[in-house]
Structure formats: C-alpha cells, structure tokens
Amino acid sequence: MIAAAILLVIATAIYIPYALNSPQGPRGGSAIGLAFGIVGFALMIFAGLLGARKKFPVWRVGRAQTWMRGHLWLGLVSLPIILFHAGFHMRGTLTLVLMILFFTVIASGVFGAALQIYIPRKITIEVLMETIYEQIDHIRSQLRDEADQLATAACGSLDGKSDVDTAPGGDTSASAVEVGVEVREDARDLLREFYLCRMRAFVEDPARSHSPLGDPPQASGIFEELRLRLPRELHDTLKDFESICDEERQLTRQARLHRVLHAWLLVHVPLSYALLALAAVHAVMALRF
Amino acid sequence: MPRRPRTAKKLAQRIELSYFKRAHPLRRWRFILSATFPALAIAWLAVAGVSKNRSPYSMGPVSAPHALFGQKCSACHVADTVSFRHPVTDQTCLACHDGPIHHADQVFTPSCSSCHVEHQGRIRLIAVRASSCTQCHADLTTRAGAPHFVRSVLSFARHPEFAPLRANFKNPGTIKFNHAAHLAPNLIGPGGQRVKLACDDCHRPGAPRGSWRYGQPGVEAVTFSGGGQYAPVSAAISSSFHSSAAAQQRVELAYMAPSTYANTCFSCHPLQFDARFAASVPHDQPAIVHAFLVKQFQAYVAAHPEAARQQAALPRLPGMAVPRQARVLGRDEWVAEQVSASEDLLWRKTCAECHTLTFSAGNSLPTIAPSRITKRWLPHANFSHDAHRMVTCVSCHATIASSQLTADVNLPNVRVCQECHAARASAAPAGCFECHTYHDWSREKVYPGKFSLPDLLKSSRNFAARPPVAAIINR
Numbered sequence A: 001m002i003a004a005a006i007l008l009v010i011a012t013a014i015y016i017p018y019a020l021n022s023p024q025g026p027r028g029g030s031a032i033g034l035a036f037g038i039v040g041f042a043l044m045i046f047a048g049l050l051g052a053r054k055k056f057p058v059w060r061v062g063r064a065q066t067w068m069r070g071h072l073w074l075g076l077v078s079l080p081i082i083l084f085h086a087g088f089h090m091r092g093t094l095t096l097v098l099m100i101l102f103f104t105v106i107a108s109g110v111f112g113a114a115l116q117i118y119i120p121r122k123i124t125i126e127v128l129m130e131t132i133y134e135q136i137d138h139i140r141s142q143l144r145d146e147a148d149q150l151a152t153a154a155c156g157s158l159d160g161k162s163d164v165d166t167a168p169g170g171d172t173s174a175s176a177v178e179v180g181v182e183v184r185e186d187a188r189d190l191l192r193e194f195y196l197c198r199m200r201a202f203v204e205d206p207a208r209s210h211s212p213l214g215d216p217p218q219a220s221g222i223f224e225e226l227r228l229r230l231p232r233e234l235h236d237t238l239k240d241f242e243s244i245c246d247e248e249r250q251l252t253r254q255a256r257l258h259r260v261l262h263a264w265l266l267v268h269v270p271l272s273y274a275l276l277a278l279a280a281v282h283a284v285m286a287l288r289f
Numbered sequence B: 001m002p003r004r005p006r007t008a009k010k011l012a013q014r015i016e017l018s019y020f021k022r023a024h025p026l027r028r029w030r031f032i033l034s035a036t037f038p039a040l041a042i043a044w045l046a047v048a049g050v051s052k053n054r055s056p057y058s059m060g061p062v063s064a065p066h067a068l069f070g071q072k073c074s075a076c077h078v079a080d081t082v083s084f085r086h087p088v089t090d091q092t093c094l095a096c097h098d099g100p101i102h103h104a105d106q107v108f109t110p111s112c113s114s115c116h117v118e119h120q121g122r123i124r125l126i127a128v129r130a131s132s133c134t135q136c137h138a139d140l141t142t143r144a145g146a147p148h149f150v151r152s153v154l155s156f157a158r159h160p161e162f163a164p165l166r167a168n169f170k171n172p173g174t175i176k177f178n179h180a181a182h183l184a185p186n187l188i189g190p191g192g193q194r195v196k197l198a199c200d201d202c203h204r205p206g207a208p209r210g211s212w213r214y215g216q217p218g219v220e221a222v223t224f225s226g227g228g229q230y231a232p233v234s235a236a237i238s239s240s241f242h243s244s245a246a247a248q249q250r251v252e253l254a255y256m257a258p259s260t261y262a263n264t265c266f267s268c269h270p271l272q273f274d275a276r277f278a279a280s281v282p283h284d285q286p287a288i289v290h291a292f293l294v295k296q297f298q299a300y301v302a303a304h305p306e307a308a309r310q311q312a313a314l315p316r317l318p319g320m321a322v323p324r325q326a327r328v329l330g331r332d333e334w335v336a337e338q339v340s341a342s343e344d345l346l347w348r349k350t351c352a353e354c355h356t357l358t359f360s361a362g363n364s365l366p367t368i369a370p371s372r373i374t375k376r377w378l379p380h381a382n383f384s385h386d387a388h389r390m391v392t393c394v395s396c397h398a399t400i401a402s403s404q405l406t407a408d409v410n411l412p413n414v415r416v417c418q419e420c421h422a423a424r425a426s427a428a429p430a431g432c433f434e435c436h437t438y439h440d441w442s443r444e445k446v447y448p449g450k451f452s453l454p455d456l457l458k459s460s461r462n463f464a465a466r467p468p469v470a471a472i473i474n475r
Helices: A002-021 A031-053 A063-084 A093-126 A133-157 A186-203 A216-229 A230-265 A265-288 B008-014 B027-048 B066-068 B090-094 B130-137 B232-240 B244-254 B261-265 B286-303 B305-309 B331-350 B414-420 B453-459 B467-473
Strands: B312-315 B323-324
Touching: A002 A031, A002 A063, A002 B130, A031 A063, A031 A265, A093 A230, A133 A186, A133 A230, A133 B008, A133 B244, A186 A216, A186 A230, A216 A230, A230 A265, A230 B027, A265 B027, B027 B414, B066 B453, B286 B305, B286 B331, B305 B331
Parallel strands: none
Antiparallel strands: none
C-alpha cells in the first residue's frame, strides 16, 4: 500500500505540471504520456499475474498474501496512471472500449475486495457448520441418506408395508437409531407422512422445494407442533430431523454466500484478460501511428 | 440431547477426497468466459483488420476540413522507411497547405501536429490551446536578443495592457476632433436643425448598411478588411465560412469603416467659400481646391461681368468713415482677388478647424498634415465589432463621452475584455487564438492539390450517406 501511495504521489506530481504546460493538453502519445502508459500497462500485467501465481502456489516468488496486496493496491493505482496516460479522455473506439473494460475490471475488483472482507465474516457467523463449498452436494446426499435411515428406524419401511426394527443394511451405529420402540401406529404414520411429504423434498433440494423448513422460525413451529402431536418416544427422532434441516439451511446459506463471494470473478477475470489483450494491441497500434 | 454428534472424525468421513478433480460450475464458467472474452476482443480487431477498417484504432473523428479523407489513414500517416511507425510529419501537412513561420526571429518552431491536434472531432484546427503560444511567450526569447514584444504572457488573464493604451504611446492622428463636443445634445445639424449624434452616425462596420446619415449623397461606403502582417482577419474569420461571399461579408463587418469627410462630416460641416456660390469646395488637397476656386470665379465673372467693376471696400481705418471707391479690375485680377479671399477663409478657418496646415515661404498654398487616422488600433490582433454587436458602444468605449482631445485613445482597456473573456465555464473563450494568429499569412504560398476527387470519394466509406461534395466544400 505504501509503494502504491508513493507511486500515486509521484505520478500526480509529474502529471499536474505536465498537464498545465503541454501545448495541446496531456496526450498519450507524448513522452510523459507514453511513460504513464508503460507504467500503467506494467501494473496491469502485474495484477494479471496473480492468476498465474495462484496456479503455481509452489513457486518461490513471494508470499501469496503479498501478491494479493500487490494485486489490490497496484491494480488500483493503475487506474489514475492510465487516466494520466489518456489525459482523462476516451477518444476512439478501441480506447473507449479499453476504458470501459478497465473501469469495469477496477469496479468489479473493488467490489470483490469489499466482498472478501464482508462475506467470510458473515459465513463465520451465520454458517456454523461450514464445509468445503465443492462438498456441499456430496454432504447433502449424505444428509438425505441419514434422514432416510432415521425415518426408517422410527417409522419402519418408508413405503408403509412392513415394520422393521433395524435400519436398512443393518447399520445401527451411524445415526443412533432407536430400535424396537413401542409407538402407536398412527404416530408412525404421521411421522412418515411428514418426512415423505414435507421434509424429504427439502433435504434433497432445499432451493427448489420452497419448503417452509427453509425458514428457521417456520421450521421451528412445524417441529414444535409435531412434538405436541407425537409421543415422547419419537421426540429424539424429531430432534435429529430438526438438526438435519438446520444443517441443510446452513449449507444453502453457505452456497448462496459463496456464489455472492465469487460471482464477481466471472466479470473480473475474463474482462481482465480481454483488457490485457486489447491493451497490448492498443500499445502496438498507438506506437505505429 | 441430539444424537448427531458433530465430531472431527465424523466430519472427516463425510469429505469426498477427490472433490477437487471435478470442475465446479463457477470455475468452469470462469474458464469459459476467460477464453471467450479475449477471443471476442481479438476477433473484433481481426474482422476490422480483414475488412481494412482502421476505425477501431482511430483516436476519433478528424476535423471538418479533413473529413473527406478521414478514413484514408495513409493520407496523413506516412510510413516511416526505417521503422514500422506511421507518424504524421510536418511534411505531410505542408504537402497540402503552407504554414508560414510566425516570426523571423523566433527561436523555436513547433511541429504542426503539436499545436493542431487532429482526431478530436469536428473542431476548428486553428483553435489551438493557449499553452501552444505560452510555450514561447511565457518567457519570450528571440534570435535578435531582447524581444520587441512583452516578454511574458501566460494567459489572457495576465495579458498586458494594449499597446495604444500604454503610457509611452502617442496617437499619430492629426485631425482635431472632440468626441465630447460631438456627442453633446442640440448640435446644429444640416439646415440649422438641432441634432443629437449617435455613434453609428459616424462609425459603422465596413459593409454598407444604408446611407450615412450625415454623409455626402452618392458617395460609396468605404470598407476596411483588416490587413496587417500577423493579423489576417480574413484567415481568422473566414475559417468557418468556406463560402467566399459570406466570409468577405463577415470580414467587412469586423472593423469600423474609416471615418471620412464625405461619409460623416459633409452635412454639418459644408466647405463653403463664398456666399454667392451654393457649391462647396472639394475636400481635397489645396492645389485641387485652388484650381476649383479659380474655375468657379472665372465662370462667375464670365456670367457676371459687372462684378469686376463694382465698388470695393477699401481697408478701413479705425474711427473713420469707410470711403467707397470704385475700382475697375480686369477679370483675372478680380478672380485672383476673390480666390485669395476665399482661400484665406478656407485655410485660416474652415480647413484649420480640423486639419493642421503649414505655410511655407515661396508657396502660396499650405501643406496639410496627413490625417493619420488609425484604422486598426491593434494590428497584431483580430477583432470583430460584428461579433460584439449585442453590446452598446459605450459599454466598452466608456471614455468616449468625455474625450476632448485628438490624442485620446478611446480603446477599451484589456480589463474590459477580461470581464467577459475569461477561463471560466460561464465566460466567453479566452484563448490566444481568439484574437491572435500564429502564422504570417502574408507569406503564404498556395499549393496545388494532390488528391483526385474519385480517390477521396472512394476512401470515404460512408459517402453515400453524406451530403454532396459541394455542400461539404462550401460548409
């Protein structure tokens, strides 16, 4: 940040007298204008190298944190330097496109940097059961299996044909399934119906189910009602169901926050590459003419 | 008590260890877009390149005079034989139009394109920034040593006072004229009627806009088209008028026509020389006036022979009755006597009222000092009265009503101009070029054209959608 600030101060100190004394105003083609252009382009390339640095984390070219700070601050300083280069003008189609790309890249970068500060804190606070984002689908399928096992243990076969005393496959360790609980048939039917009709769709795909279980207060109300209607013997199962629904909601929340946290990269990174490509062409053609 | 304990072991068992081998949608899309966007950008330039369309690289539309070959980059961007560069050199500009040097003693000659910057849209290329001028005039040095002009001019806000208003300036005019007296009410006008003169009774732009109120009937209005080595008003004003007629009209409206006796003085100041004659002497040199008088009196005595025999009044002595004595003069004697009397009236009173006459021994006719009325007070600057016609005369020439002396220079001072022309958004422009011209157009050489019309039209890709060539040329 200090280097960026020093660079900005030096650039500004050069630009002001240059702009005031240039016969036709500051221009990219003048010696100082070209110098600004070269420095600005170099900073853009440096900022773009962060992607390569991430691809090869074992390279001994400085700490990743240092690279990220350089990317942020030097990339930000490249904006005024490029504006100094252009003399705060956007004439010509290519330069106009370049400037639009540049502003978009900088704006998306600043937006992304702000998100990187805000969203992780939010995830830490709101998503206690945070997992690796790419694992969310996998864990969801595990949660669904676990819920199936709990439901089967408490209600018997989920199709309602026969009662079983053990979980499918004989697994009795994973979910602490109650075995041999004496419960009224109508209570089992009620729990089975709740699971199959309301909870299973939510567990399979919380986003599409539009289930009230996705909303914590509503979910709490639903489970509270079930606790009143079901015998005490099934309350532990209900508690497990509630825990699974809570974890599902947290996974949904994490996925949403993760998308917010990273979606700006879909703008920032591709436009950065396009910007670098066009800037290189611009440099060649500007020197040519 | 929940039966789903969240232990590290349980959590570790839930992790799919090969998850990173699968492309996640966000990463997959980032990769696709990262390849697509640069590819689209390069494809855009490639298509433009294949179709020989250079417009993506153009820094903007060229100025109106160059618009016809705006698409023909090679018209100005000439290939450098040494490198791959295609710069615009002075030779390129000078191939079509001259750019005479500013001053013989100048120590620095800027390149054409450093002042006249192209590709900034339909601007006037002569509208250069003040900094083009101040790169030298901020601290003027010349080959001849000390500059003749003010050494440091940084902007119009710091413009020195106009030369005619500086302390050491002397008005070269010799006509005795009192503006205050002429602007007084109830002046005796033609036929003894009372008149109140207005500024435009005597001062009008050169182009005739009706007859002069107090001028001599039948006399054409005099025009003045500026002139001056560094201030070719025609070049400056006509730059936006390719039509020569319109340009000429604007030029003639720029400056006040010189005040002449025939246009402004004739009706109120008749040059009568004798009560017997209705005609006035011509407003001309003494020799011509003398010849006119001789001719008039000769004609008179021919028509009235008795005039030569009439009693003449002899010189009167104080306290004595006037003796009357009949004299009989020859016609020539009579004419000479009458002419002498009339000339005495004219030289001593009528002409001397405005002119400075000197009499020399051995010459019966006086010499009249040249009037030296300044037609253009600021010969190094352009000014258009027509462009300022929305303001009253006295709002700028504030001293005119109290001016009594010929030596008075009633130009508005530079502060009057600076009130309106300033470097603020709500002000009139204050660039040097608004008044001054860099090139000495009196040295201009005319160059033959190098383009053929078909070439130009061919290079103009959208020509069909544009106005006809004549319309462009005459714009």
